[in-house]
Amino acid sequence: MRALAARVDAVLVQAVIAAALSFAHIHDLAAAAGQGGWKAWAYPVSVDLLLVAAWRRLRSGGPKAAGWCWFLIALAASLGAMTLEVYAEATEEQVREALQRLAGGFGGG
Numbered sequence: 197m198r199a200l201a202a203r204v205d206a207v208l209v210q211a212v213i214a215a216a217l218s219f220a221h222i223h224d225l226a227a228a229a230g231q232g233g234w235k236a237w238a239y240p241v242s243v244d245l246l247l248v249a250a251w252r253r254l255r256s257g258g259p260k261a262a263g264w265c266w267f268l269i270a271l272a273a274s275l276g277a278m279t280l281e282v283y284a285e286a287t288e289e290q291v292r293e294a295l296q297r298l299a300g301g302f303g304g305g
Contacts, residue, residue: 222277246270
């Protein structure tokens with residue numbers, strides 16, 4: 197029982213760290229896009245709470261289709277926001293070099 201509690205605690209710590217990073221990235225993206233004040237905070241709250249609600253739906257004994265649907269929508273929104281923030285901070289030259297390396301890794305050059 198003690199090993200299970202330690203494992204759950206480690207997973208919980210990792211989930212809290214990931215949620216904090218996700219929240220910060222989405223907030224920064226909303227602020228950079230011109231959303232000020234409460235709107236910059238509302239977007240990450242809505243995305244992260246949607247993930248929590250989807251997870252709870254998946255863990256319940258009921259039908260899972262709606263839970264998976266909302267989980268995938270929230271996951272796409274979260275990953276999209278993080279990707280856009282990274283892209284916005286990169287210079288054109290950095291993006292070009294990364295794409296060339298990616299193409300080279302797939303045998304494209």
